[in-house]
Amino acid sequence: MDFGNVSLVAVRVFREVAERRTLTAAAAALGYTQSAVSRQIASLERAAGTVLLERGHDGVRLTGAGYVVLRRAAAVLDEIDATARELSGLPQEGGTVRLGWFPSAGLILVPRALAALRRTHPAISVTSREASTPDLVRAVRAGSIDLAVVGSRPPFRPLDTESPQLEVETLTERCLYLAVPATHPLAAAEVVDIGELRGQRWIASPSTNDQPRLGVWPGLDERPEIAHSVRDWMAKLNLVAAGCGVTTLPRSLLEAVPPGVRVLTVRGGPHEQRRILLTRLPRPLTEPAARLADALRAAIAEAGPSFRPS
Known part of the structure; x- marks a missing residue:
């Protein structure tokens, strides 16, 4: 192993790749070309004398040696x-x-x-x-x-x-709630049964490989109808206020609820925290x-x- 000639650029590039998990994403974040990122990683692996990243169809993963280098590189x-x-x-x-x-x-x-x-x-x-x-x-x-x-x-x-x-x-640690339009048939009650959520139109964030869909009540016994796919929480709540559908709501956001939205407790199914x-x-x-x-x-x-x- 010979780290004497390793550049700080290579170390920063390695840390970015370790975080982003793809060379393409790291290159975009740093403003480099993908080939430049590959060259920096190759120089670091030559200095380490071992493979630091395993390449796969879905990105890269750190090897055991890669985690050692990452830990030391972050400190430096x-x-x-x-x-x-x-x-x-x-x-x-x-x-x-x-x-x-x-x-x-x-x-x-x-x-x-x-x-x-x-x-x-x-x-x-x-x-x-x-x-x-x-x-x-x-x-x-x-x-x-x-x-x-x-x-x-x-x-x-x-x-x-x-x-x-x-x-x-x-x-x-707090409960999960349901946000519905003030004009919704369910809005007259403070507590609704999970069975009453069948057939609702949901406002939810899109799911990704490592992030589940948020906004649909967990454990429904049907495939939910996603009326609006939204990441931003205030956009979700404003769509609820506009009568466009219903969504879930963590208690930590109760202060952000706009006019025109009713917040309900759901009874039945797993206790959602x-x-x-x-x-x-x-x-x-x-x-x-x-x-x-x-x-x-x-x-x-x-x-x-x-x-x-x-």
């Missing part, structure tokens, strides 16, 4: 980025935290926490991005974000099977990251029963 890049920030003249009591969050957390929880952090610790800078939970877990593993707010649903399996295990904290988790690599947090984690916990505590665990 973090130190280099921290040095650059320090040299740029940031106040010593400040720093930058990289936060990832799954879509529903961006409506209330994340903005509330960031607003509080700006008031109490204005020297801390936060950069953030929205992504699916699987994408955020890969980003945490790759070291490209420090903290991730992610979602979990029954049966609440581990976020991934890699080693070492990620640090995971449950911020809240949803968790919001805070996850990170198993290593000590920097002071700015710890402050942000505290702000996220405080945002849930201050939000009342819409957020707090049962």
Whole structure:
């Protein structure tokens, strides 16, 4: 093994490929050609003296050696980025935290926490991005974000099977609800039976290889009719208000419900719970990251029963 001549470019490219899981996606994110990405990966594998990525029809997967390199590479890049920030003249009591969050957390929880952090610790800078939970877990593993707010649903399996295990904290656990138009026949009741959901028109997000469809009540005994395929939560709720269909709703979004929407409890079938988790690599947090984690916990505590665990 000879890492003496490995460039930082190759290390950054490797981290991006590890997170994106395809050379094409990594190239697009970095603004490189796919052949340039391949050359950088090849140079790193020559230095390592072993294969770091296994190529398949659905993308790439890290080998055991690849995970070792990724773990070390993430630490090296973090130190280099921290040095650059320090040299740029940031106040010593400040720093930058990289936060990832799954879509529903961006409506209330994340903005509330960031607003509080700006008031109490204005020297801390936060950069953030929205992504699916699987994408955020890969980003945490790759070291490209420090903290991730992610979602979990029954049966609440581990976020991934890699080693070492990620640090995971449950911020809240609450029931799933049903959102219907105020003019809908079901809107007159506060509780509906799961059997009454047959034949409804649903507003739901599209499913992907690693992300299930969200918006349809789990466990229906029929193939649901998807009237509108929507990713954005506010778009879903506004479509409900317009009378275009019904959708599911986590309790953490009750404050975001627009006029014209009724929120109902569903009786029967499995007890549907949803968790919001805070996850990170198993290593000590920097002071700015710890402050942000505290702000996220405080945002849930201050939000009342819409957020707090049962």
